[in-house]
Amino acid sequence: MITRTDNPTREAGAAVKVLEEWHQRPAAEVLDAVYAVPVHLRRALRGQWPTLTPLDRADLYALRIACEQVEQLGKRALEHDGAARLAPVITEVRYFLGIADPTRRTDSTHRDHAVQRAAANLAVYERLSEREQATVLDRLTPPDATRARMLAALPDYIPPVPDPRAGSKLEAVLTEAEQRAASEDEPPTIAGQLAQGMRKALANLAGEWQQQIMRSIGDGVTPPDAIGVAVRAHIRALRYEDPDVDAS
Numbered sequence: 001m002i003t004r005t006d007n008p009t010r011e012a013g014a015a016v017k018v019l020e021e022w023h024q025r026p027a028a029e030v031l032d033a034v035y036a037v038p039v040h041l042r043r044a045l046r047g048q049w050p051t052l053t054p055l056d057r058a059d060l061y062a063l064r065i066a067c068e069q070v071e072q073l074g075k076r077a078l079e080h081d082g083a084a085r086l087a088p089v090i091t092e093v094r095y096f097l098g099i100a101d102p103t104r105r106t107d108s109t110h111r112d113h114a115v116q117r118a119a120a121n122l123a124v125y126e127r128l129s130e131r132e133q134a135t136v137l138d139r140l141t142p143p144d145a146t147r148a149r150m151l152a153a154l155p156d157y158i159p160p161v162p163d164p165r166a167g168s169k170l171e172a173v174l175t176e177a178e179q180r181a182a183s184e185d186e187p188p189t190i191a192g193q194l195a196q197g198m199r200k201a202l203a204n205l206a207g208e209w210q211q212q213i214m215r216s217i218g219d220g221v222t223p224p225d226a227i228g229v230a231v232r233a234h235i236r237a238l239r240y241e242d243p244d245v246d247a248s
Contacts, residue, residue: 008043009100015040016093019086027075034086035071037093038064044100054208055115056099061233062212063092069229076158084161088219117171118215122207124174125214130199132177137202137223138195139173140166162220170218194224201227209234 018025018033041060045052052060070077070085077085091111098106125133202210209230216226 008040009097012037012040012044012093012097012100013104016090016097019090019093022078022082022086027078030078030086031071031074034067034089037089038067041093041096041100045096048099052099054206055211056096057237058208058212058230058233059092060096061237062216062229063089063096064236065229065233066092073158080158081161088162114215114218115211118211118218121170121174121218122211122214124178128174128177128181130203132181133202134195134199136173136177137198138192140169140217141195141198141223142166159225162216162222164220166222167218167220170214198223198227201231205230205234 015033015037018029019037022030038060042064045060049057067089070089094106095108095111098104098108125136128136202213205213212233213223213226213230216229217223221229
């Protein structure tokens, strides 16, 4: 349940405090907070919406989708690696609270570095051929990713949390692909149908969404999940371009 007040920045701050203390709070309160916090942020940023960068807007929409996913999983999501599921949400909320209230002291250094790495990785990815791009996405997708997405339809399935170790492979895989394309000594791997579909879905998105995907993959989210969240967030953005409409 979302409680509206005349101070959405304060409401967002109160909600993130609940998330930070999630292990001390009732699960229902935490789930209410995780669902409400992006709505409060959207209202808090209403006056600044025209001045936000396209990337910040994309990240805010992606945050909304991520929060909805946690809320939909319910109490079980908190029982299975609750800290790891809430940590990226808390990081994003703190960042946007700093934009909404410049007097609020926030440290976004780690996030800023991740954004810069994502931009650099996207630049390398864009220089690759379409075939090599699909190969990169294929290599970064775990063998059981398709099975996991099928299991996601089951009511009792709890998806795994992002694996930072997998995210650390992104730059290495991109470098290998770039070197392979330059040497022409080794033919590129023929990626599967899933990877080709992911490449096309990513290519159809604007640059800010592509960078958002690269940052997610760098954080350990699998390419299918990162692209899936971005596509859903992009659709939300197209439907609700007016921040007053979606802040509900």
